[in-house]
Amino acid sequence: MVLLANGTLAIRLDQFGRVSLLSFPHVGREVQNRQSVHRIGVWVDGEFSWIDDGSWRLAMRLPQGALVAHTVFKHERLGLVLECDDFVDSKVNVFGRNIHVVNLRTETRQVRLFLHQAFRLHDDGQAIDTAQHVEASRALLHYRGRRAFAVGLRTFDGRDFDRWTVGRFGAGLDGAWRDAEDGELAGCPHEYGMTDSVLGCSLRLAALASDRCTYWLAAGTSIKEALGLHEKTRSVGLVRSLARTTDFWHKWLSPGFRAAQKLPLPHRKAFINSLLTLRAHVDEHGLILTDGSAGNCRLHDAAFALWPLIRLGYGDEAAMFFEACRRIFETDGYFAPAYYTDGEPVATDTAWRQDRPPMRLRDAAAVLFIFCQFATSRVGAERSRQLYQSVAAKVATFLTDNWDNPAADDDAAFVWQLSRAALEQASELAQQHDDPANAVQWRTCADDISTQLAGRGADEVTMDAVYAAYMFGVESEAYQTKQLVSEATRTLAAVDGLFKRRADDPDSSVVASLWLAQYYIETGELARAERIVDLIRERRIAKTGVVNEYSASSVVASAEYVNTLLDMIVAQR
Template identity: 35%
Template sequence: MTRPIVLSNGELHVGINNFGLVHDFYFPYVGLENHAAGKDLRHHVGVWVDGQISWLDIHASDWHVEFSYPHRGLVGHMVAVNEALGIILEFDDTVDAHMNAFLRNIHVVNMREYEREVRLFTHQAFAIGDSRSNTDTAQYLPDSDAILHYRGNRVFVVSGNYHNAPFDQYTVGIFGIEGKEGTYRDADDGELSMSNVEHGRVDSTLRFTLQLAPHDSGRVHYWIAAGTSLRDALHINKQIQKQGVGHYMHSTLHWWHTWLEPTERVLDRMDERYRDNFRHSVMIIKSQIDKRGAVIASTDSAMLNYWRDAYAYCWPRDGAYVLWPLIRLGYTEEPLKFFEFCRRVMHPSGYLMHKFRADGALGSSWHPYVHDGLVAPPIQEDETALVLFVFAQYYGMHKDQRLLDDFYEEMIKPMALFLAEHIDEATGLPKPSYDLWEEVFLTTTYTTSVVYAALLAAGDLAEAAGDHNNAVAWRLAADDIYDAAHKHLYNSQRKSFYKGLLARDGEITYDERIDTSSVFGAFMFGLFPIRELELQTALQSLLKVFPTHEGAYGLPRYENDTYLRTNDTLPGNWWHIASLWLAQYCIETGDSETATKIIDWVQQYAGPTGVLSEQLDPHTGESLSVAPLTWSHAEFVATLLDMITEPEAH
């Protein structure tokens, strides 16, 4: 399920689902410890009026819900209208920029011609620590006018007020066990049972009672304060009670206005119809970055309901792609934290593993150390290479000696030495590793392209660091890869690049599938210069196999891609990333007309808040997999930056 609103301050991250409910609640890392992951854990919101109850999700057909980011900051706005009930709910939601609190300003509107009593119910359900074990506690705190949820060093204090008075009823209980659905069902008659404490798999519900004149309205302020101790969470709760939700909403907007200044500076050079989604994409990218450096692929946890795992990990490749447009915009803190993260998690042998949790621990993986008898590290070599390459671009923009002092010996040199030595003697190409799509163990054209560019970049960094011997060695290694690539990687029969090859026992086997990453990797990283016949014919072959036309510019990853495919007659689902790569190629070759059409097409399939998914169903246009996907937003931003700048060397 799409998260039309995502909110974050780098520690607390909240995802709002299509019903306007809290469905992801990460703390204290973005992407790690989701205390509200799962379909049974969404935080219900309901209205009781004229003797009946209506919940935004349970009675979804009665509610018309719209979302937006109207404030030039990561403050979400939602309007939920129930014509039959005669009620409008308007939400302004944010995560405070400076302290760990989720804030909701809920505007309740009476649409009827007569006075009414409206009871607003807010429900909270956590599996604290993302453990699914039944060891949480919830209890009413009379001295703080709040409900406390806690387990160990994860503490959430829930409260709110209306007309400067706290909620007028509450209850705590259990859900998902012993036949209990949850305390929200206690609100069916408009009254709560006032239970004070419960432990196990616990939830809670608050009630706010509003007396509204005809066509009148009132505002309920609601919040969840998060801390790693009861003291911390209670302190935040007290500050909000003292200063008010409005105060923190305004201070958070001010913080975002300041942070967005580099983004705002380029908007005047951009077509007006792209500006909102460009800004939204930059904000969404920021929302997916943990303050300690990890760049999360997606915090949308919906896949946990259907698959073994979700996307809440830091893939170093994704992180490097995501940071590159921020670097181009002039941001410095996020790239530096990411490079520090990569330096911290790097393997002693100089490479980066498959993926990582936000705290730097190894993420889950399905890649083995033994590959059909061949022993090799379970990595995607392009991840190491791309981090090195993007670091070099960052250094090239700033020329700050402190970057070399901090990173050259501890990260750049080990990475470059690994890349230069991890060469297959039979082909002269990088040894096989997993492709960027994480599926096949090969020496791929894409990975070869990134390794080539990374070694050239490492040579420049070595020169700047005074390491002249390695500068020469790494440039020579890149030259050798260039020559080997031109010998092995072009398929003259299909007039395209091989997806990859595998050398074993003196024989070379080829994967002839046409892969978008092969073509655009060779282009973006200069392995096959843009004017060379091989690259031009490879692009033509790609577009012949995956034809695009007016109104539909979707490209799959590669031929017969089965991942989440809904129709076997089609070559694979459309990926925003692949389509935007094509737009970037068009910009580089001067075909801005086609590039514009592709950007328009991508924007057509963005959500109302600009959210981009990973994939689209080619039959229906429905978003598939996670949304937002951080990498999709990064390519959208990068493509629009290409449109307003001179073509850059790749």
């Protein structure tokens, strides 16, 4: 699976290469095809096959150093290969598929390709969308309110789709996609309700030859916008859009390419693909989709996902994130447990406690800690100045006032260690901003937290405790950290050679294992760290860059993989 996105339009391809998630106009927010997928089907020699019917062999990867998924589908018995280059345009809200159809037989054949799409617009549970064929634009159009999607299909010799229909699904109806299974489409021009549609084109393939067609889906907040994007794509051609998008990602990856050259060859592609995974989850308004299944952003995870980007010299993503944090804190006065990527708080079952709203201190501490990393970085020194008062000062004061009252679901020791480190760095930042009163106040609070932590061991031996001890601990706690690591490696080892996050977890954790690798790098045990990183690359990272993680966000896992490799580069200098 892979997420393709441009900050506004996001497309997730599943293990069959189908569109399993389409969100717009925010990454992960407003899933416009909730509980439905977009299919690809082929009719040849009087037989029909969908790519998810179990008869196709599939391989998906990101081969170009760009957020472009290259998927190869092969059907041995039908003697066909489909090659798809799928992408979301970096500049406009268009999803494109450049499809190459290859005839493996030694005779000329007629092939019909069918592209299906289904929508539940606005993601509000209502089944009142409209779908229709727009002859003048040579498009299929789905729309309701301020959401509209226009779909087109064209052969490389300039022929538009020659078959189409629209229909309904749900309430006992499978959908219009069933109409394609005889190789023909009914040509229904209009439907209202829970709608889907199919368009098809015919290709004549000579013996052992191939042909191409392009498919696109244009998204807009009005019919005019969606049809305008569709007509421009149809006129200019999808190939130019693909070239522009590939060039955009090559340029964005420049700092990553430079760092990758310093890595062992086996890790370079996974490193680059992990960076692409991180960037794909960033919404243009600054928040990061850290929980794809729930469609939300947890600020603690998002802040730490930004750290490797800051280390590599990417400034835009961090600046947008902290601007989003400023807007949230200015509106609410605290950070809620989770947000949608448009900045709206996610509903929570956490109740108010007296006058305390539902919040987790770890989010405030993480935002402050990573802001300080940004403010002291090459790319953030100037950009962070205007956010010092509205983000750093307000969040640090909030932590100072609330650190001794963690939420029930906060790991108190972890939060206190992170808060102490964040406040110590904020105190240094305050001195740079000629803010001596806050510098003293925040340093005093950090000392108070140290007093609270003195003599207190970890509440439980977890890899989170290990991470907090070595990342946010102080020199006087080094011996306790060493003892904790020794106990953790004994009790958290998993059968696959990696490590669990907690003792009662059923599986190993990529994030937990990478945290341990980072500790080994810091203590000079590079060989042990390299063994862990090699195992993760070999067993838990797909060719698309997606990390198979069970106990944390895959976005966080990608970030920690990049962080660990950056630590290795520094250690080997």
